[in-house]
Amino acid sequence: MSGEETMPERDMPERDDAMMAAEHALGLLEGEELLAARGKEASDPAYAARKAWWEAHISPLSDEVAGMEPSPEVWAAINAHVNSRADSQGGEVVDLQSRLRRWQWTAAATSAAAAVLLAVMVFAPGTGPTVSPTPDETPMLAAADPLVAQVPIGDTGLRLDLTYMPESEKLLVGAIGLTADGVHDHELWLVPEDGGELQSLGVVTPGEVRAHSLDEDVIRNMGDGVQILLSREPLGGKPDGVDAGPVVAEGAFTQV
Amino acid sequence: MADTNSDQATIAREQLRANMVRLADGDSAALEKIYNATRVKLFGICFRILGDRKEAEDALQDVYINLWQRADRYDPTRASPISWLSTFARNRAVDRLRTGKVRGGAVPVEEANPLPDEAPLADSLLVDAEQSAQVHTCLGTLDSKTSDNIRSAFFDGYTYAELAERAEVPLGTMKSWIRRGLQKLRTCLEASEAT
Numbered sequence: 001m002s003g004e005e006t007m008p009e010r011d012m013p014e015r016d017d018a019m020m021a022a023e024h025a026l027g028l029l030e031g032e033e034l035l036a037a038r039g040k041e042a043s044d045p046a047y048a049a050r051k052a053w054w055e056a057h058i059s060p061l062s063d064e065v066a067g068m069e070p071s072p073e074v075w076a077a078i079n080a081h082v083n084s085r086a087d088s089q090g091g092e093v094v095d096l097q098s099r100l101r102r103w104q105w106t107a108a109a110t111s112a113a114a115a116v117l118l119a120v121m122v123f124a125p126g127t128g129p130t131v132s133p134t135p136d137e138t139p140m141l142a143a144a145d146p147l148v149a150q151v152p153i154g155d156t157g158l159r160l161d162l163t164y165m166p167e168s169e170k171l172l173v174g175a176i177g178l179t180a181d182g183v184h185d186h187e188l189w190l191v192p193e194d195g196g197e198l199q200s201l202g203v204v205t206p207g208e209v210r211a212h213s214l215d216e217d218v219i220r221n222m223g224d225g226v227q228i229l230l231s232r233e234p235l236g237g238k239p240d241g242v243d244a245g246p247v248v249a250e251g252a253f254t255q256v
Numbered sequence: 257m258a259d260t261n262s263d264q265a266t267i268a269r270e271q272l273r274a275n276m277v278r279l280a281d282g283d284s285a286a287l288e289k290i291y292n293a294t295r296v297k298l299f300g301i302c303f304r305i306l307g308d309r310k311e312a313e314d315a316l317q318d319v320y321i322n323l324w325q326r327a328d329r330y331d332p333t334r335a336s337p338i339s340w341l342s343t344f345a346r347n348r349a350v351d352r353l354r355t356g357k358v359r360g361g362a363v364p365v366e367e368a369n370p371l372p373d374e375a376p377l378a379d380s381l382l383v384d385a386e387q388s389a390q391v392h393t394c395l396g397t398l399d400s401k402t403s404d405n406i407r408s409a410f411f412d413g414y415t416y417a418e419l420a421e422r423a424e425v426p427l428g429t430m431k432s433w434i435r436r437g438l439q440k441l442r443t444c445l446e447a448s449e450a451t
Contacts, residue, residue, distance in 0.1 A: 057445050082321070
């Protein structure tokens with residue numbers, strides 16, 4: 001027994017494990033005694049069962065405690081925690097920040113030109129980008145270097161990230177962080193160096209990284225220094241026979 | 257009336273039990289149902305122990321997140337779900353006390369802010385009346401000094417040392433009182449279990 005018990009009662013009951021389990025269940029222990037009891041609970045099934053027996057029997061006492069309504073923030077915090085975890089386990093809630101980081105990582109990897117393979121980028125929440133070469137397009141070293149462009153969106157700090165892989169005939173358009181306003185879409189345009197008509201590079205999908213397939217006559221005009229415009233259009237992109245909407249952002253391709 | 261109430265109670269308990277099983281099976285949506293059915297009771301317990309609204313809300317959050325992470329710890333064949341959850345919440349709250357961040361307990365009743373009449377019925381429906389009667393009956397067989405101290409340990413989260421200080425008796429005396437009380441309590445509970 002500890003030295004603090006200077007006045008033991010004559011008939012102090014022996015303090016065996018069963019008694020410690022009762023004291024532990026009731027919450028009387030502290031300090032080293034509590035640590036020892038926790039250790040026993042983790043390692044000794046008989047002790048753990050005895051503690052659980054006490055807990056089950058004294059638990060109905062808590063029916064006397066008046067109920068109280070916690071503030072709504074408590075559930076909000078619990079729910080946010082559960083959802084963020086569910087996302088990282090493949091749930092549907094998208095954490096844009098983590099996707100942005102993944103995209104930046106991908107972009108960095110993509111810029112290492114020689115290592116770039118023909119690839120389909122599959123972005124599954126939580127799993128990180130999966131680079132899966134398509135079977136009919138055997139991976140090979142880039143014959144030509146990719147073109148990249150950044151299109152800053154006003155002073156929002158957001159931007160479109162474009163990567164063009166010469167061999168893939170695809171343009172990766174990253175629009176992470178952008179949100180749809182529900183009434184407009186934004187369309188990317190290539191400005192041919194020969195002064196020809198603007199060529200569509202496709203409608204941007206807000207919040208996503210998408211691969212846009214390019215037509216041969218567009219691909220012909222791709223190159224270092226080629227200018228890109230972003231216009232604001234009705235949903236679905238510029239209708240046929242109508243002038244393009246206002247230009248809201250611009251950028252230019254750079255060869256990596 | 258009484259039959260209707262007990263039917264409702266049985267249904268409420270079984271719904272809670274089913275949701276606990278669903279949660280253990282990985283169905284996160286069950287957590288909200290469990291929260292809605294039990295938050296008032298569990299928050300009351302956390303607040304009673306911790307004596308501070310903010311601390312109690314942190315503890316409550318901790319309780320449900322832990323529950324979600326480790327719902328498989330609940331064995332539906334062995335324990336009443338509300339009894340198990342109450343124990344879980346109380347233990348988390350007492351753990352917080354013991355880490356020394358707060359000194360709660362002894363919340364004056366008027367501060368405890370009991371719910372007005374619209375208090376969710378779910379709480380009282382979940383109570384297991386028989387089990388409840390057992391511990392009350394057995395505590396009643398102890399002398400009032402002993403049962404008061406055991407109850408204070410349970411409700412306010414006091415340690416031996418704190419109980420001794422409050423009762424102005426030596427620590428050894430308090431330990432002796434409570435240990436003898438716990439022995440009697442165990443004998444009584446086991447006897448009523450056997451019948």
